[in-house]
Amino acid sequence: METIITYNAVHHNPWGTPITIYFWLVGASAGSFVLSAFGWVFGIKRYKPLALTASILAIAMLMIVPVLLIWDLGKPFRFIYLMLPGYWHGTAPMSWGSLLILSYPVSMFVYTYFVIKNNQKWAKIVGIIAIVLALSTHWYTGVVMELNPGRYVNHTPLAPLLFLTGAFISGIGLMILVLWVQNQFMRPEKKIKWELMEEMAQYMMYGIVFDFFLLFLDFMQTQYGTASEYLGHSTVLMGIFFTPYIWLEVIIGLLIPLILLVSPLKRTRLGVYGAAFLVAVGVYGMRVWWVMGGQYIQSFY
Amino acid sequence: MATENKHEGPAHHLREYGAQTPGTKGIPGTRRYSMVIDLRKCIGCMSCVVACKAEYGVPLGVWRTWVMVADKGRYPDSRRIFMPRLCNHCDYPICVRNCPTQATFKHEEGFVLQRYNRCIGCRTCVVACPYNARHFLPAKRTNNNLPVLVVDKCTFCIHRVKKGLVPACVQACVGGARIFGDINDPKSEVAKLVAREKVTVLKPELGTSPSVYYIGGDWEIMDEPHNYKHRTAQQREEFNTYKRNHHGDAFGDIVEGENTMYHVGKNMSDFIASIPHKYHEVVAALKKLLFG
Structure with a gap:
């Protein structure tokens, strides 16, 4: 016998747009910072000229985060509770995140200081710490929603990997665009070389391929998973969230840039800058379907 | 037992x-x-x-x-x-x-x-x-x-x-x-x-x-x-009407059947509009903390 629900209470999605933007910003920041560390931490010297720009970009994006997070709280002034010993709660993922969000910018500031001072030794030491914190901060954004077994779409160990891969490619994308703008104002000898841009675009392409692989794994999980997982994909992601999921993330953010970067266009400015722009924008789609789509079904229960 | x-x-x-x-x-x-x-x-x-x-x-x-x-x-x-x-x-x-x-x-x-x-x-x-x-x-x-x-x-x-x-x-x-x-x-x-x-x-x-x-x-x-x-059409519309008119204080509601990205943007504008109200609360809390 069929049962049709005729009345139920309405529930709101607890997290919304500010959180999606926060996830995108932290990701792009972490991605930019990885590029910054290429020269000073991993010793790839040709990346040194862009290290300062990359770390400043990473810091700038992270500066917006508190505005979003603190004003998204019902009681903004109480954000301090997240760090007070009597309040701090070690089992809560958000507690880990609050420490990471606090320590990551500090380490980036110190790292940037040593980069400006041209101190290779300390830039490398602090850079290693900062890169661990950068990746952990973004790992946390995946984990904070993953560790809710009731939110079936989010409850997958792929979450942190999906976030980190998105961070890597969107960070590179944004970095390429910023370097392009920076080049317009620099003397010819100070300009970032085109070959480097092409190389970064190649890294971005590898990231896109890996992101596709992760999305495929997630797709398989939902197709062969529980009724809730299947419903989450077939009805919510392919229905209500079709625009951010398919159009924004898969087509604009991954597919078109991939085509651009494997075709002869990868040698052209249109190909590289176009792909960078599309990736940077498209990754935001993943943040939308992940946060809002993950909570959607339960709001009807 | x-x-x-x-x-x-x-x-x-x-x-x-x-x-x-x-x-x-x-x-x-x-x-x-x-x-x-x-x-x-x-x-x-x-x-x-x-x-x-x-x-x-x-x-x-x-x-x-x-x-x-x-x-x-x-x-x-x-x-x-x-x-x-x-x-x-x-x-x-x-x-x-x-x-x-x-x-x-x-x-x-x-x-x-x-x-x-x-x-x-x-x-x-x-x-x-x-x-x-x-x-x-x-x-x-x-x-x-x-x-x-x-x-x-x-x-x-x-x-x-x-x-x-x-x-x-x-x-x-x-x-x-x-x-x-x-x-x-x-x-x-x-x-x-x-x-x-x-x-x-x-x-x-x-x-x-x-x-x-x-x-x-x-x-x-x-x-x-x-x-x-399995919801009735009435139930579906009730939810939509409610979410459309009460974007709430959590800024995460999406209305079924309407442009998702529009509501993503609308949530953000609601969030920005909420900041001045919360700002007053923060000022009041600070005053209470500092001046009793």
Whole structure:
């Protein structure tokens, strides 16, 4: 016998747009910072000229985060509770995140200081710490929603990997665009070389391929998973969230840039800058379907 | 004890982390308040909802308890079924372990409670709760002395239980469908019912060990995917209208059938519009802190 629900209470999605933007910003920041560390931490010297720009970009994006997070709280002034010993709660993922969000910018500031001072030794030491914190901060954004077994779409160990891969490619994308703008104002000898841009675009392409692989794994999980997982994909992601999921993330953010970067266009400015722009924008789609789509079904229960 | 089979056995207290006391269900010498809802007796009068609203002044649009209604079968072979919902006061509450400020905690007698003065309004617990049992209090309330913009939930009426009364919803239930008591006391009615009747809980697969048991539960109304897929058109439109007109204070609502990205943007504009109001609150809090 069929049962049709005729009345139920309405529930709101607890997290919304500010959180999606926060996830995108932290990701792009972490991605930019990885590029910054290429020269000073991993010793790839040709990346040194862009290290300062990359770390400043990473810091700038992270500066917006508190505005979003603190004003998204019902009681903004109480954000301090997240760090007070009597309040701090070690089992809560958000507690880990609050420490990471606090320590990551500090380490980036110190790292940037040593980069400006041209101190290779300390830039490398602090850079290693900062890169661990950068990746952990973004790992946390995946984990904070993953560790809710009731939110079936989010409850997958792929979450942190999906976030980190998105961070890597969107960070590179944004970095390429910023370097392009920076080049317009620099003397010819100070300009970032085109070959480097092409190389970064190649890294971005590898990231896109890996992101596709992760999305495929997630797709398989939902197709062969529980009724809730299947419903989450077939009805919510392919229905209500079709625009951010398919159009924004898969087509604009991954597919078109991939085509651009494997075709002869990868040698052209249109190909590289176009792909960078599309990736940077498209990754935001993943943040939308992940946060809002993950909570959607339960709001009807 | 007969009820042991219906819990997770002696190993259940292995999972205890966060600001909570260990699970006390089935542990001799401890109390574990629970509720049994006999759905065969529920007539859908909503007295429990009204009693709860009156007891706590629960604002419009949010609920500590509510009653789901469904139509089963096709005319003429059809009937209307009901399912009251409330916080399940889980033995292993996900909300408690995920709260970053210990604002929510589990009482030694099983109540899962909320401390407004510690709550920062991050809504992590709302995300964590698989039962939608938590709500975010709106920014404006008719009584200025009541909390706003923090998370609230059912308390199993601890203030009444401590005085020897039953929760307001139980008191108001005209059909006697809601039964409340200490499940660890074999003489209590809840313990007898759980031992004697076939009981079910919501989402048992999550391992939360809920303390709200249903007798005569219909699997379809209890099933989350079914709830999403099988709604009346009226119900669908009701949800949409509500979400369209009450974007809420959480900035996450999407209206079904409308442009998703439009609502993503609308949520952001609502968020920006909320900042000045919260700014005044911060200034007031700072003044209070600095000047008393």
